[in-house]
Amino acid sequence: MNISELFQRYRKTEPSSVMVLRSFIMLLILVLLIFYTIKLSFDAANEIPSIITSYEETQSLPVPGNFRL
Numbered sequence: 001m002n003i004s005e006l007f008q009r010y011r012k013t014e015p016s017s018v019m020v021l022r023s024f025i026m027l028l029i030l031v032l033l034i035f036y037t038i039k040l041s042f043d044a045a046n047e048i049p050s051i052i053t054s055y056e057e058t059q060s061l062p063v064p065g066n067f068r069l
Helices: 014-047
Strands: none
Touching: none
16 A cells, blocks of 8 residues: 555545535534533532531540440
8 A cells, every 4th residue: 555545535435415414414413512522621620529527626635435355
């Protein structure tokens, strides 16, 4: 296989209107996927965490109630 064969023009076997319609639909789907990915990224970045940790300072430690040796 020659390198020049890789760069030959694509032979069209379908009508131009079908090719344009297919290209338009592929472009539309690509744009929708990009916008959906961006929307999901912003939603994940703005999400409030469901587990909140907080720390309290105590003067004494709690003792277990039923401690036996």
